[in-house]
Amino acid sequence: xxxxxxxxxxxxxxxPGTGKTTISALLEGHYNVQAVRxxxxxxxxxxxxxxxxxxxxxxxxxxxxxxxMDGDMLVEGHLSHFLAPDAVVVLRCSxxxxxxxxxxxxxxDTKVTANVEWELLGGVHAELQDAGIDVxxxxxxxxxxxxxxxxxxxxxxxxxxxxxxxxxxIDWLAxxxxxxx
Numbered sequence: 001x002x003x004x005x006x007x008x009x010x011x012x013x014x015x016p017g018t019g020k021t022t023i024s025a026l027l028e029g030h031y032n033v034q035a036v037r038x039x040x041x042x043x044x045x046x047x048x049x050x051x052x053x054x055x056x057x058x059x060x061x062x063x064x065x066x067x068x069m070d071g072d073m074l075v076e077g078h079l080s081h082f083l084a085p086d087a088v089v090v091l092r093c094s095x096x097x098x099x100x101x102x103x104x105x106x107x108x109d110t111k112v113t114a115n116v117e118w119e120l121l122g123g124v125h126a127e128l129q130d131a132g133i134d135v136x137x138x139x140x141x142x143x144x145x146x147x148x149x150x151x152x153x154x155x156x157x158x159x160x161x162x163x164x165x166x167x168x169x170i171d172w173l174a175x176x177x178x179x180x181x
Contacts, residue, residue: 011080014091026151036077
């Protein structure tokens with residue numbers, strides 16, 4: 001459970017295409033929703049566009065900037081779990097479904113493959129473990145759930161005091177039906 005503190009930070013993270021932006025929009029009004037990219041841009045932590053179209057972010061600079069921000073917030077973005085969160089929501093999506101979503105966005109084959117593999121291997125969980133981040137975690141499968149239901153699940157988790165997840169994490173490798181061809 002998350003203790004009552006003056007400022008509470010909830011990270012909404014996951015691979016590109018898992019629904020972070022869609023779900024965070026549904027949570028506006030319930031949280032002060034901030035996008036990692038917008039926060040990084042505002043404080044000068046956003047680097048120039050790289051060859052793959054991504055902007056590198058100086059995470060340490062952004063963490064220092066956010067330390068001076070008051071109020072509870074939900075930080076949306078695939079790096080949000082590195083920004084000293086008090087709780088983390090990890091959005092997951094079947095690799096086959098994620099592949100289709102990213103292809104429909106016009107991502108390059110290389111970028112699609114990299115993100116699908118990251119999802120397949122549970123990249124967020126590996127990063128949390130490697131960084132020693134041990135906060136309450138809620139994992140949600142966005143493959144076929146309606147965004148409104150997922151937003152409600154997050155709000156119910158908040159109402160329950162952000163209880164630590166005790167269930168197993170999604171393992172796409174355990175079911176070959178989730179593997180892209």
